[in-house]
Amino acid sequence: MPELPEVETMRRGILAVEGATITAAEKVKCRRKPITISPGMSTIRRRLVGKKVKQVGRIGKRVFLQMENNDRLLFEPRMTGLVLVADPPSQQHVRFRLEFSHGEKEVLYWDRRGLGMIYLLNDQQYQDRFSLKNLGPDALEVTGKLLKEIFGKSKRPVKVALLDQKKVAGIGNLYASEILFVAAIHPAKQCNRITMSQWDLIAETTIEILQTAIEHEGSTLSDGTYRNALNDPGGYQNMHRVYDKEGETCPICMDSVISRIVQAQRSTFFCKSCQKRS
DNA sequence: CATATGTCCTGAGAGC
């Protein structure tokens, strides 16, 4: 589930390692199927141990440690991955560990389902991997004009299109429903039928919702998986308007109930009265 | 190129 706000919260949670030197990197033994860590641990150790972290960054839904030579160690949490500086929710799902020079700093990668990945890229590999061809502009940077350029000719349903990371980076299933509800756009509306003023509204709403979600440290759903770097839950789930609220009264019209439909094999939540196909 | 679909994986919760 980690989307842009959750991953940005992870990034902020490990900012303290900026300037610290990595003293150890360890793939933690785990009875479950091991996650993908690339390249191998011996190469990772050779390139990281004794090196200083220049910056902690985020690209889309990935968080990374950037070294002084611009090697980047990326954590890609996918569904259930967490980057932690505190004790993990469970020991059995700890997959990877980094130790740092000063203080008692330690960073853990924890992942219950193990769909996440960790990989080390040199600067050129990073630039290629995340060129605009492969990953769209960050969702916090969008404008109506940009969205219209990116999506304006597409016939896809807007909700499905917003999830395409090649187009815009950072929006996932949860925030897509929330954004379109607030912008009052029907999730099945085709992109090429959305007006310029509606794109402006979607852009504004996207930034507003994602920023507010970051301020609240992301959304911890009922399964409780997502935690910040200190292993505390987020708070934005209390501000959800439609996500996972099928059958509940719409908070805007107070009349219709929230509907659930499936688009591209994923749940979409919306209000039939507030979000017209028009 | 654009878009659709199946797959990876675990554990919570539903249903019997």
Next chain:
DNA sequence: TGCTCTCAGGACATAT
């Protein structure tokens, strides 16, 4: 109570 089954949705390989 304990078993089986479904489902959650990140990114990507493959197909159309």
